[in-house]
Amino acid sequence: MHEEETLRADWGGDLRQKARDRLARATPEEAELISKFAPILQGREKADSVSSLPQDVRRTSEAVGVVEDEASRSGTYFQMDTTALIRKTQVEGLDVMSLEDAFERIDLKPYYWKAVPVDKDGFTSAVELYGKGGYVIIAKQGADIELPVQACLFMKANDLLQAPHNIIIAEEGSKLNIITGCTAMPEKAGIHAGISEFYVKKGATVTFTMIHSWTHDIHVRPRTGVVVEQDGTFISHYVNLNPLSSLQMYPIVKLNGAHAKTSISSLIVGFGRSRMDVGSEIVFNAADTKGEIISKSVSTQESTIYARGRLTANTDDVRGHLECRGLIMDPRSKMYAIPELVGNAMNVELTHEASVGKLSADQIYYLMSKGFSNDEATSILVRGFMQTKIEGVPQSLESMIDSVTDMVAKKAAG
Amino acid sequence: MLLEVVDLHVEVKGREVLRGINLTVDQGESVMLMGPNGSGKSSLIHTIMGHPDYRVTKGAIIFQGKTLNTLPTDARARLGIGVSFQLPPKVNGVTLSKLLSEIHKISKNDGEPIEKYVELLNCSDLVGRDMNVGFSGGEIKRGELLLLLAQRPMFSMIDEPDSGVDVESIRLVTKAITELLRPRDSDAKDRPSALIVTHQGTIGKHVNASRAYIMIDGKIACFGEAKAIVDLVLTRGFEECVRCMRRKR
Numbered sequence: 001m002h003e004e005e006t007l008r009a010d011w012g013g014d015l016r017q018k019a020r021d022r023l024a025r026a027t028p029e030e031a032e033l034i035s036k037f038a039p040i041l042q043g044r045e046k047a048d049s050v051s052s053l054p055q056d057v058r059r060t061s062e063a064v065g066v067v068e069d070e071a072s073r074s075g076t077y078f079q080m081d082t083t084a085l086i087r088k089t090q091v092e093g094l095d096v097m098s099l100e101d102a103f104e105r106i107d108l109k110p111y112y113w114k115a116v117p118v119d120k121d122g123f124t125s126a127v128e129l130y131g132k133g134g135y136v137i138i139a140k141q142g143a144d145i146e147l148p149v150q151a152c153l154f155m156k157a158n159d160l161l162q163a164p165h166n167i168i169i170a171e172e173g174s175k176l177n178i179i180t181g182c183t184a185m186p187e188k189a190g191i192h193a194g195i196s197e198f199y200v201k202k203g204a205t206v207t208f209t210m211i212h213s214w215t216h217d218i219h220v221r222p223r224t225g226v227v228v229e230q231d232g233t234f235i236s237h238y239v240n241l242n243p244l245s246s247l248q249m250y251p252i253v254k255l256n257g258a259h260a261k262t263s264i265s266s267l268i269v270g271f272g273r274s275r276m277d278v279g280s281e282i283v284f285n286a287a288d289t290k291g292e293i294i295s296k297s298v299s300t301q302e303s304t305i306y307a308r309g310r311l312t313a314n315t316d317d318v319r320g321h322l323e324c325r326g327l328i329m330d331p332r333s334k335m336y337a338i339p340e341l342v343g344n345a346m347n348v349e350l351t352h353e354a355s356v357g358k359l360s361a362d363q364i365y366y367l368m369s370k371g372f373s374n375d376e377a378t379s380i381l382v383r384g385f386m387q388t389k390i391e392g393v394p395q396s397l398e399s400m401i402d403s404v405t406d407m408v409a410k411k412a413a414g
Numbered sequence: 415m416l417l418e419v420v421d422l423h424v425e426v427k428g429r430e431v432l433r434g435i436n437l438t439v440d441q442g443e444s445v446m447l448m449g450p451n452g453s454g455k456s457s458l459i460h461t462i463m464g465h466p467d468y469r470v471t472k473g474a475i476i477f478q479g480k481t482l483n484t485l486p487t488d489a490r491a492r493l494g495i496g497v498s499f500q501l502p503p504k505v506n507g508v509t510l511s512k513l514l515s516e517i518h519k520i521s522k523n524d525g526e527p528i529e530k531y532v533e534l535l536n537c538s539d540l541v542g543r544d545m546n547v548g549f550s551g552g553e554i555k556r557g558e559l560l561l562l563l564a565q566r567p568m569f570s571m572i573d574e575p576d577s578g579v580d581v582e583s584i585r586l587v588t589k590a591i592t593e594l595l596r597p598r599d600s601d602a603k604d605r606p607s608a609l610i611v612t613h614q615g616t617i618g619k620h621v622n623a624s625r626a627y628i629m630i631d632g633k634i635a636c637f638g639e640a641k642a643i644v645d646l647v648l649t650r651g652f653e654e655c656v657r658c659m660r661r662k663r
Contacts, residue, residue: 361466362503368487369463369497370513370561371520377488380516384507384544 030122064181093143270303279308
């Protein structure tokens with residue numbers, strides 16, 4: 001379809017071949033989206049800090065959590081189209097690199113396509129064959145990286161296939177917070193197919209917040225795999241704020257070590273004619289593991305949202321809870337909540353709650369009786385609906401999530 | 415007259431729940447509304463507050479000379495009508511303190527600082543929790559009364575403040591009602607009023623009401639001086655009222 005990227009490591013040949021084989025069997029949708037957009041090299045801007053980025057880029061990336069004040073971040077990665085513009089590490093115990101840098105500096109073999117299979121689908125294959133960039137973030141053993149690392153994948157060129165491959169490694173006992181914002185310049189078409197592979201080692205904690213803000217003609221296909229070892233914790237928040245053409249994602253978190261924990265929350269708002277298919281799965285592979293998925297979706301205008309979630313227990317002594325709530329704000333919008341519980345062992349405790357519907361008339365009446373107008377009541381209830389409190393979130397992330405929630409509530413009630 | 419309910423007939427989903435209610439509340443007056451469960455007391459509150467499911471088929475609700483029948487709920491609240499609900503809905507993600515601050519934003523009178531009322535109603539443990547989620551019976555009433563104190567309406571309707579709560583809660587509830595009825599200033603015109611709904615009558619021993627109504631089966635069965643009616647209900651229950659109504663018929 002396109003010219004292949006050069007092989008980055010001599011051990012990568014088999015992976016490359018698998019990707020070719022898989023892409024040869026691409027579904028019609030995969031083939032269309034991958035061939036329609038090009039992995040062109042663009043974004044030749046020079047910038048060595050967020051503040052030196054062009055003003056329109058800065059303003060757009062601000063909306064997905066990128067801050068100019070780099071002192072409030074432990075590191076920064078900024079990719080424009082297919083070029084890694086900024087890679088900066090500002091604290092001890094941390095390493096922020098581009099994928100290309102990492103191939104030169106460290107042995108990526110134990111991590112590269114280990115949490116996400118290279119031939120999972122046409123998009124993963126396309127990332128292997130045509131992808132450029134992506135970040136590699138490593139928290140060294142025992143490092144407590146208090147300030148968040150910020151990363152931004154920015155699409156500026158038109159008709160771009162942006163296919164970054166991210167690898168995050170939290171070594172034993174480390175703590176790492178990452179805020180990633182993915183966004184595009186207004187009026188651009190394209191596809192963003194990003195791979196993220198997380199390795200949360202023994203006793204490590206990773207808090208990952210991903211904020212997406214796209215435009216009407218962008219297709220989004222992130223592919224994420226997470227491996228959590230003994231006593232490790234993976235906390236993730238996903239927020240999607242704006243219209244897009246189509247989105248499909250289904251991160252899979254494997255709890256492979258005893259006492260591993262995960263908490264996955266997502267907040268999706270469908271605008272315009274967005275088609276969003278967002279889910280996640282927790283696979284419990286070790287005893288005394290715990291996991292929860294909290295999925296909240298609001299569909300407005302003519303959007304369609306599929307909210308999926310699956311808990312798969314492969315061993316005894318695991319506990320999982322899935323909460324899937326959908327709020328329909330417009331008669332033309334559609335919402336499908338699809339919770340699944342899979343018990344492959346007997347001594348497991350998997351539960352789910354799911355609901356789909358409009359705001360309750362009783363709640364609106366209740367708030368109106370306290371003096372709020374219909375719009376004010378709606379806004380308060382939408383905010384309440386989207387409120388997601390998860391233990392272990394650092395203050396800086398919490399206040400950012402709060403302000404994002406406020407923005408969405410205003411739009412939804414608007 | 416502050417509130418005048420005239421020959422009020424109300425339907426909920428095609429079923430008549432109020433069948434010709436006449437009731438008045440004067441400025442500065444506390445009135446008790448008593449009656450067995452299911453007699454229509456809460457229906458009257460919801461109708462006065464403008465619940466969309468309660469359809470007035472005949473009669474009128476007049477507040478400060480203005481007919482309320484078609485006014486939306488929030489407009490009624492802005493005129494100075496407030497409710498402490500018996501069974502308020504759970505509101506996930508919205509804490510009591512959030513709701514208090516939102517009420518503070520829209521209310522005109524700055525009045526007393528709300529912290530004082532949080533303390534008065536012993537609600538400091540409650541304010542951080544999502545509204546009515548996992549609240550006990552007593553906590554629901556304290557939360558509702560706290561919101562009402564933040565609103566400071568001219569006319570409060572308090573639904574079953576004494577049902578399913580312990581002695582300590584009754585004491586707090588009584589304090590809150592007394593506070594709600596306290597005149598805002600020396601001007602007698604500004605004395606707030608209340609309609610207190612109870613099926614047990616216990617609260618009648620604690621608040622200083624002037625008159626009481628008894629409602630049976632969607633109709634006013636009896637009304638008169640509060641003390642006499644409360645004593646009657648507390649000693650003989652509503653059985654006597656039902657018999658008396660039959661005799662009248």
